[in-house]
Amino acid sequence: MTMTSPHSETSRGPIRVLLADDHELVRDGIRARLQKVSELEVVGEATNGREAVRMTRNLKPDVLLMDVSMPIMNGLEAAMEIRKTQPDVAVLILSVYDNPEYVRGVVQAGARGYILKDISAQEMITAITSVASGGYFFSSAIGPTLVGASASAPVEDPYGLTERERQVLTAIAKGQPNKEVAAALGISVRTVESHRLNLREKVGSRNAAQLYRVAQELGLLD
Amino acid sequence: MTMTSPHSETSRGPIRVLLADDHELVRDGIRARLQKVSELEVVGEATNGREAVRMTRNLKPDVLLMDVSMPIMNGLEAAMEIRKTQPDVAVLILSVYDNPEYVRGVVQAGARGYILKDISAQEMITAITSVASGGYFFSSAIGPTLVGASASAPVEDPYGLTERERQVLTAIAKGQPNKEVAAALGISVRTVESHRLNLREKVGSRNAAQLYRVAQELGLLD
DNA sequence: CATATTCTCAGTAGTACTACCGAGATTTCC
């Protein structure tokens, strides 16, 4: 609700950007891109999270463009630290993962945006401008996960569940007791129990309460 | 994953914007704001959702800046229609509600952004540029709800749970059996059972599997 | 101070789930 004095490039000169990435090549690439635009100014480069936090304190940039995976302190930890100590700095997370399980955590960590490394120069500039002026920006590929749903890609099943097991899991997650699941699938209660046992084994949960989590994780509940 | 040919103002002239709001005053205000920027061009104005859909088809704007509440067809319905028929058009939703229960629905409806009417001119321009270039944009006030959790406001508990009940629910959702919950809270198993019973009664669930859902809904699991 | 709510705990009984074991039928794959 409370705005943290967003940057407005029409009023206060160029947007000051601090880069944080452990790969020099990437930093050079970003710098090359941003140099072409007069509204943006790269004021420093950090090679890990801790350095990013320290440099943010000293340089007071408008935007911190930061990779997630870095040695010593990763981007998420750094983002959390900065939210606490330097809330005026807009953190824009850069990641290679277009399977963005992270997005939720990223926003919770206080970041103002999440962009992928395959983003175009134009989009990157737009993203920086967006977060600098007080908004949240996300790459287009991120969209579906913003609403929690797994959307198009039904999530690569990390547990190796069979089709039948998924059916049973879905029913269980809806709160149906074994008896009803059995009736719904036209099999015996014992069979459902078997599936249930296998399910818990495969996903490593101790009881029914946990199965809901897995069902949701697998996107079986939309 | 698939990009829908995002607009890039460096390559193809001004961003073509279609306005949709049932209040002329608001449209005039937006138009006045956008006119000051050469990269933006207002190509038309609609006064309701149906008109917005039709004009989108004819004018093929890059961005449709649309109010949520409009007569005949509201912004959400229009957004869904446009996603189906004109997926290349980026829909940016304008709303007065800073209590953004809508955000989830807005994104699901296919919109690429959600901004509040108290937004500054600069931010509005940034938002339009953002969605035009393929990203998602959200006003800063929207942030907390992006992650589902209510962040600052601990979610209005719709069930009227007591503090103790929330503690028990949290433990149950983590998969702990009653015995462990009892030990963790320093009470007897019977008491935990009582709480559990009351919980299921209050939230209307039949078994443990469902309780996880509620715990998550209440934001007890972060 | 009376009332209500919350939190605590117990008895009793029934239902549901968990944990093993084994095993036949079917399909898939090499």
Add this chain to the structure above:
DNA sequence: GGAAATCTCGGTAGTACTACTGAGAATATG
């Protein structure tokens, strides 16, 4: 054709959860 996986079902036993009733103690609430 044999191996492997899947789906099916049963026995037995123990643990966990559900359902209902009742009730004392502490804490708000009026």
